[in-house]
Amino acid sequence: MNTSPRTPRRNVHALRQLVAHSILAWLSGRNTHAGSLGYAEPAAAPAWTPTSPARVPRDQSAAPETDEHRSRSFTLADAIDVQERLTARDHELIGLLARHRVLTTQHIANLLFADDREASKRLRVLTELGILERFHHGRSPGHGRGQLPWHYTLGPLGAMITAASTETAIPTASDTRARAQRLAHSGGLDHLLGVNDFFARLARTARTSSGCALSAWRDSRAAALMCGNHARPDGYGQWRERGRGTEFFLEYDDATNALAVTLSKLRGYRYLAHIGRGLPVLFVFTDPARRHAFGQGLANRPELAAGLLVATAATGDIHEHGPAAPIWRTGTDTTPQPLIALAPAPTANPAAPIESTSRSPRPTSEEL
Structure with missing residues (x-):
């Protein structure tokens, strides 16, 4: 009879999470650099030539359209392997979506690319890799009826990479896709x-x-x-x-x-x-x-x-x-x-957080 102690399954899972965090965080840090994200002026800014978003049949404008790559499954091994195919700009985009949740093709072009055509080519690759998820939404500000741009959010691998860099629990692919679906149908x-x-x-x-x-x-x-x-x-x-x-x-x-x-x-x-x-x-x-x-x-x-x-x-x-x-x-x-x-008052210094109080007014705001 084998009496050797067995490692509890939850401990094995925690160990895998720890190893994945370490590897993904190291790879992410190696591929990123500071001073971009569209916030700093580049040495030579390219001319911007916006193009029209792809048109879809008008009867599809009432509901988000799911992407054809959603059926694929992804693992932590995929998140580690894909790092070699990501550029510094890709990591910037992952960071933007982690903070701001959803961006259209034109938003991303405005932030990181010369134009929306160049952005579309790279975004298509990142979606196929599982870094991003995308959907159509029929009421986008700035677009006419019948013009439905792609909306991008983090995909399974993008969410795994983000979790590793922020030392949070690594989500499953199904959790990430469910979150994207909720976002696509959100009233906010x-x-x-x-x-x-x-x-x-x-x-x-x-x-x-x-x-x-x-x-x-x-x-x-x-x-x-x-x-x-x-x-x-x-x-x-x-x-x-x-x-x-x-x-x-x-x-x-x-x-x-x-x-x-x-x-x-x-x-x-x-x-x-x-x-x-x-x-x-x-x-x-x-x-x-x-x-x-x-x-x-x-x-x-x-x-x-x-x-x-x-x-x-x-x-x-x-x-x-x-x-x-x-x-x-x-x-x-x-x-x-x-x-x-519109300059602020000289005494303004919002960099440091202000002590919160439960009795402070909390005006209604739009949240997802």
Whole structure:
């Protein structure tokens, strides 16, 4: 009778996870480098020539379309083997999707490629490798009806590589695909795409304009932590232009909440200004009429924005001129200002997190 002790199965699984973490983390670190992600100005920015997204039959626009590669299975061994085929830019893209969850072909082209055709070629390869998952969504901001661009999120191998680099549990391929399906059908997807579209356009401006840089882009979770949950921004950014710099919080309004809810979000920002952490708050509106109503609300109740620099813009102007252009209106000022002119107060220092309190106001925000 064999009396030798047996290693419990869960311990074997934990050991495999540890080994996989070590190998994947080492390989990921070897293939990445700092100072890119579309945030730093390149030595020579290529011209941008956008092309039209692929068209699909109109009757498919009501629901996401799954990708043909979903039936493949992937293992930790695949995640290790695929590392040799990944470039530094591929790792940058994995990091972007880990933080911001979903990006369209054009978003990714704006952030990392010369144009969307070059991006599409590489994204197709990464999808076939299992690094990415993709789906169609019929209501993407900035695209007409019947034009359904691919939307990309992390695939099984991309999620494994991310887990190794962040020292979290490595997900199974089925878990990753289920997460992608939930994202594709989420009611908050349009809102998330709108936020990411704003920052991707700003990154493109930085890559194609001398002396400009999007030096920071944080998602809603990271931005809320910066605010100690006193406010719940949809994003935070740092913008530099020809030796000048500004920081801002972003609120993306797609008219899914009552206008009173949108106005109530200013309460948390007033508190941040009161403690010396105030920054410009940018409100982006998909509906110009709602933007006008928001301005009227502030004019009727100026105490709502007391001590704040609140600027508004419409998505139509952003798509036509870019987020950094003179499209921002503040208060009753009828002269649009460029983004760089919206400088924060000298005492603002949002880099360090603010202590959170359970009694702090938590305005309603769009979340997935």
